[in-house]
Amino acid sequence: MSVAEPRRIVLFRHAKADWPQVSDHERPLADRGRKEAAEAGRRLADTGIPFDLALCSTATRTRETWKLAVQEFPQRPKTVYEERIYEASPGELIAVLNETPDDLHNVLVIGHNPGMQGLADVLAGSAEDEARELMGRRGFPAAAFAVLTFTGTWKDVEPGAASLVDYWVPTD
Template sequence: MSAAASSRRIVLLRHAKADWPAVPDHERPLAERGRKEAPAAGRRLVDLGIPLDLALCSSAARTRETWKLAVHELSHRPRTVYEDRLYDATLGDLLALLTETPEDVDDLLLIGHNPGMHALADALAGQADGDALTRLDRSGFPTAAIAVLTFSGPWKSVEHGVARLTEYWDSHA
């Protein structure tokens, strides 16, 4: 299949619930609740059945710990890159990262933070299946939430409204 016709999926995972100890924000670990949410998010990724090619994970402690607990649930571990630019990323930063994705990647997972994860899902979703967009907007993309967006074409063409929000899962709902 040519890159122009390729069907792509972007899976967004917000880190699980973090604790608030007296450490720099980047080093905050998961709270007890987060250590339960992360494996549940991993099981949801399994249920979605998406063969992830690449995971880009924020370098923050809470995202790395979320991914470590979530990926343990998967039968296939995708190549993982810990990406400093995902920490405290703006919508523009996230869009730029997506456009840099190698063309041999069809299914990409981003493990990051709010407000960026919510802003990215909202910006990309030109269309949505069922009430997925309403649920996303109502929830505000809480910890350990997952959104799946699909689009066709090369990664460099990712822009506002290009995707369809096909799944939205909130472990708190």
């Protein structure tokens, strides 16, 4: 693949979590979250993006979200559970993305807010008007995802380097 061909980063926030008496890292999905995760998985599959890699936080709610969402995919991408995604800042998430091998084209990141929205905001040097307006109005609620494109190598992922081309939130 040429580095001039567009690459895609999809930022996917975990679905609605429950609040039992466990550590934040171990919080599971709520009933609503399980439904949202499957719905988001169907919508991600509908994009037709052939994911090469899924980078998932090690938190229980992100792993559960991914397990339910990926069942809707026609083909399961390689999955790496990455502890650095939990509570990561946009800069820390960029550092993780910069390590992606250049033979990979489409990467899905399953993580948390405020990191997911912050990274979408930081990377999006440009945006489809509808996607930017919707994300600005809705924020980045549970189970939302943003699709960004960029050209170059994964080491070229930096603030302003991408374009926000799609944004989705679950139905209320």
